[in-house]
Amino acid sequence: MRATLQKPRVGNLIKPYKAGRLVNQIKEFAESVGQLPRLRRSPDPGSYLLALAEGGKADYLVSGDKSHAEAR
Numbered sequence: 757m758r759a760t761l762q763k764p765r766v767g768n769l770i771k772p773y774k775a776g777r778l779v780n781q782i783k784e785f786a787e788s789v790g791q792l793p794r795l796r797r798s799p800d801p802g803s804y805l806l807a808l809a810e811g812g813k814a815d816y817l818v819s820g821d822k823s824h825a826e827a828r
């Protein structure tokens with residue numbers, strides 16, 4: 757996560773002095789998902805984001821990837 761915050765594109769959006777606080781806030785609210793489930797609902801079984809959403813019993817997954825729009 758910290759490496760992502762150091763990328764130039766992200767660094768332009770989130771200033772370094774706020775990055776540490778952001779990481780701590782994410783950790784506070786994050787849910788740890790153990791073993792990722794095998795996906796049955798997706799044409800892309802390698803999609804870790806869908807597996808994380810399913811494993812964490814997420815209500816929604818917001819993504820710009822239009823290929824998964826009908827994965828339900």
